[in-house]
Amino acid sequence: MFATRRIGAVIVGAARQKHTLPELPYEYSALEPVVSREIMSLHHSKHHATYINNLNAAEEKLAQAQSKGDISTIISLAPGLRFNGGGHINHTIFWQNLSPNGGKPSxxxxxxxxxxxxxxxxxxxxxxxxxxxxxxxxxxxxxxxxxxxxxxxxxxxxxxxxxxxxxx
Ligand SMILES: [Fe+2]
Structure with a gap:
């Protein structure tokens, strides 16, 4: 009886797309006086941008590790992917939930x-x-x-x- 298991790397032909900072649907100062321009700018242009840069870097390392079949490195990248990928997803949702005009839920x-x-x-x-x-x-x-x-x-x-x- 044979059992085959493949641990080798699979090379995917498609180019990997880099994540980019989404534009806010309003100005940094649009939520004043509730949220200041400085806070909005800091969380968007610094925090959110950093999550995206770190996520792109982690994905780059992941692709390299996958191409070498380097499972240890793949596993070691998981916490960084979770933290930075999560930071990107969460902030992207958060910006969409704020509005300068109030607005009513559906x-x-x-x-x-x-x-x-x-x-x-x-x-x-x-x-x-x-x-x-x-x-x-x-x-x-x-x-x-x-x-x-x-x-x-x-x-x-x-x-x-x-x-x-x-x-x-
Ligand atoms: Fe933040």
Whole structure:
């Protein structure tokens, strides 16, 4: 009886695309006086840009390690991919959730929040309570649980992204 196992590298022909810093859909100063221009600029042009640069560098190393079949290096890159990839995903979602004009949530989201939390007020209170309880750094989320088909509040440590961490 034969058992074959392939540990060699697979070389993929397609060129790898680099991640780039998404433009904000508003000016850095657009959220003043609630969020200052300096804070927006710092988190976008410095923090978010750094996650992207580090993610690109990690992916470059990953591609090299994969081409050599270097499993130890591939494994050692996982925490950096998680942290920097998560930082990129989380900030990209975050910018889209802010608006200088306020704005109303869609009727579909409002219906779902009322069904699963009773009211916006309840959901916001639960989200705030869960988020402030995160020790160190992390994110509080309103996610959609595909199994239960319900909205659900979750928290993630550091830059762990919601979907990759919880499936929501
Ligand atoms: Fe940030």
């Amino acid at each position: 009727a579909k989201l409002t219906q779902a929040v009322e069904k699963d939390f009773g009211s916006w007020e309840n959901m916001k209170n639960q989200l705030a309570a869960s988020s402030v309880a995160v020790q160190g750094s992390g994110w509080g989320w309103l996610g959609y649980n595909k199994q239960t088909k319900k909205l659900q509040i979750a928290t993630c440590q550091n830059q762990d992204p919601l979907q990759a961490t919880t499936g929501m």
